Amino acid sequence: MLSDKTIAIVKSTVPVLEKHGTDITKRFYQLLFADHPELLNIFNHANQSQGRQQTALANAVYAAAQHIDKLETILPVVKQIAHKHRSLGIKPEHYPIVGKNLLAAIKDVLGDAAGEDILQAWAEAYGAIANAFIGVEADMYRQAEEQAGGWEGFRPFVVKSKVRESDVITSFYLVPQNGQALASFQPGQYISVKMDIPGEKHTHIRQYSLSDAPGKPYYRISVKREDAIHGRPAGKVSVYLHEHVGEGDVLWLSAPAGDFTLDQEDTRPVVFISGGVGLTPLVSMLNTLAVTNSTRKATFLHAARNGNVHALKQEVEELASRSPHVSVFWSYEKPAQRDKELNAFDKEGYIDLPWLQKVVPTKEASFYFCGPVPFMQALNGLLKEWGVAAADIHYEFFGPTGNLEDAANANPEVAAGQR
Structure with missing residues (x-):
C-alpha cells in the first residue's frame, strides 16, 4: 500500500508527464533495448519506428499517475494491456527490467527536476503498478493453459489452406500440428504469430484477429499485406506471410487473447462498422451470430477504397442472404468501374x-467498430453527435492503444481509406 506522501509526489508529476511523457518513453526504449537487446524479439519494431508504442506507453504512465490513489479505476486498461502481454509472452521477470530503465529515463529527461524524492516515489508506485499487471496476467496465463484445448507459450499450427480474399488481404486456415484439441475463443479476439524470417536478426511477433466464428476445427486469420507507402516501410511479417508462407507450412501461435469481444448476453440490435482490414474481428462476431442461430438484429457496414480491396464480401453477403436478421451495406471511397457496373456498393x-x-435502424443498439485510427476517430465523433450512449460504443485498436477523442481533427480522406 502506497503512503500518502508517495501518492502526493506521484500526482504532483502529472503536469510534467503530460508535457514530457513521450520524451521519457522514447528514452526508456533506447535504454531498454541497449541494456536488453533480447527484448527486441518481443516488441513490434514497426510500432517502435512509427512512435506508436512510445505514445501508448506515455499515455499509460500518465493515466497511472493520475489515478495512483485509485488504481482500480484503470483496471479495464490494465486488463486490455495484460491481454497483449500474455499473448506476447511478457513474464514477471520482465517487470524489474522495465522499472529500472523507466526510472533512468525519467532521470535523464527531467534532469535535476527529478530529485531523489520523486524517483523514490515513482519506484514505489511502479512496484504497485507492476504487481497489478503481474496478478492479472498470472490469471490469464493460467486460463490460457488450463482451458480445454489450451496451451502455454507458442504452439505449432499447420497452414491447412491459404485463400486470397482481395488484392491486399489473404486468409490462412490454421490447424494444430499435433492434431489435438483446439481452444475456443470469444468472437473478436486475436492470436499472436511468432516468426523467424530468414535474414532477420530478431524474431517478429504480430497479433492478428481471428476472422471466423469459434467452434470450427481451425483458426482463420485474414492478413493485409502492408507494402511500403508514403515513407512507411513494408510490413515484414505480412509481406512474408503473403509471399513465402503456403499450405503445409508451420506457424507458431499463442492462445487467443483480447477484450474486444461480442457481448452475447445482449439481445438488442447490434451494429458492426469496419474500415479496411478492420472487418476481421467483426466478421468473427457476425459469423458467431449466424452459427448460434441468433435472432438478434444485426447491421454490418464496411468502408473500403473499392471492391478490389474489399475482403470477405461474398461471405458476408451470403450470410445476410440466409438470415432475415442481418443487413449489410458497403461504402466505397473511390469505386472501381466494375463496382459501378455491378452496382456493388451502397454509398x-x-x-x-x-x-x-x-x-x-436505431441508435439504441450496441456499436462495434474497427479500422484505421483516423477512420475510428471520425466514426466515434459521428456516433457521439448522433447521441449514441458511450456504454454502447466498443472499438479495437490494431497495435498500441491510441486516442479516439481527437475526432474533430480526423481527416475524412484518411479516415475512410484502407488500413
Whole structure:
C-alpha cells in the first residue's frame, strides 16, 4: 500500500508527464533495448519506428499517475494491456527490467527536476503498478493453459489452406500440428504469430484477429499485406506471410487473447462498422451470430477504397442472404468501374451521419467498430453527435492503444481509406 506522501509526489508529476511523457518513453526504449537487446524479439519494431508504442506507453504512465490513489479505476486498461502481454509472452521477470530503465529515463529527461524524492516515489508506485499487471496476467496465463484445448507459450499450427480474399488481404486456415484439441475463443479476439524470417536478426511477433466464428476445427486469420507507402516501410511479417508462407507450412501461435469481444448476453440490435482490414474481428462476431442461430438484429457496414480491396464480401453477403436478421451495406471511397457496373456498393465517398442514420435502424443498439485510427476517430465523433450512449460504443485498436477523442481533427480522406 502506497503512503500518502508517495501518492502526493506521484500526482504532483502529472503536469510534467503530460508535457514530457513521450520524451521519457522514447528514452526508456533506447535504454531498454541497449541494456536488453533480447527484448527486441518481443516488441513490434514497426510500432517502435512509427512512435506508436512510445505514445501508448506515455499515455499509460500518465493515466497511472493520475489515478495512483485509485488504481482500480484503470483496471479495464490494465486488463486490455495484460491481454497483449500474455499473448506476447511478457513474464514477471520482465517487470524489474522495465522499472529500472523507466526510472533512468525519467532521470535523464527531467534532469535535476527529478530529485531523489520523486524517483523514490515513482519506484514505489511502479512496484504497485507492476504487481497489478503481474496478478492479472498470472490469471490469464493460467486460463490460457488450463482451458480445454489450451496451451502455454507458442504452439505449432499447420497452414491447412491459404485463400486470397482481395488484392491486399489473404486468409490462412490454421490447424494444430499435433492434431489435438483446439481452444475456443470469444468472437473478436486475436492470436499472436511468432516468426523467424530468414535474414532477420530478431524474431517478429504480430497479433492478428481471428476472422471466423469459434467452434470450427481451425483458426482463420485474414492478413493485409502492408507494402511500403508514403515513407512507411513494408510490413515484414505480412509481406512474408503473403509471399513465402503456403499450405503445409508451420506457424507458431499463442492462445487467443483480447477484450474486444461480442457481448452475447445482449439481445438488442447490434451494429458492426469496419474500415479496411478492420472487418476481421467483426466478421468473427457476425459469423458467431449466424452459427448460434441468433435472432438478434444485426447491421454490418464496411468502408473500403473499392471492391478490389474489399475482403470477405461474398461471405458476408451470403450470410445476410440466409438470415432475415442481418443487413449489410458497403461504402466505397473511390469505386472501381466494375463496382459501378455491378452496382456493388451502397454509398460512394465516406461514411457520414445522414447515411449512417438512414441505414442503421436505431441508435439504441450496441456499436462495434474497427479500422484505421483516423477512420475510428471520425466514426466515434459521428456516433457521439448522433447521441449514441458511450456504454454502447466498443472499438479495437490494431497495435498500441491510441486516442479516439481527437475526432474533430480526423481527416475524412484518411479516415475512410484502407488500413
